[in-house]
Amino acid sequence: MDFNLRRAIETFEHAKLLPPKAAKKYPRIRNSEVAGIVQDSVKAMDAAVENIPETIQISHHNRATARDTESAEPLGCTPPSQ
Numbered sequence: 001m002d003f004n005l006r007r008a009i010e011t012f013e014h015a016k017l018l019p020p021k022a023a024k025k026y027p028r029i030r031n032s033e034v035a036g037i038v039q040d041s042v043k044a045m046d047a048a049v050e051n052i053p054e055t056i057q058i059s060h061h062n063r064a065t066a067r068d069t070e071s072a073e074p075l076g077c078t079p080p081s082q
Contacts (some may be wrong), residue, residue: 005034012041019044 006029012018013026022029022037029037 002031002034005038008038009034009041012038015050017041017045017050 009018009022009026009029013023016023018026019037019040022033022040025033
């Protein structure tokens, strides 16, 4: 769960939606602060101003990239032959 919340923080940072206090700390945010920062970022979003569909698309892209990276073979390793 922490990983997903940190990905959300990464997305908010990219979109310049982190609260100023959190933006100063990024990317060195303590585990105990992660959930609160995500909540504060979401609360600050204004659907009339923010492009919510674009934010969701960026978030989905980040998740897909993370999945692809996690499933990829480590560099320098070859999969066992079958």
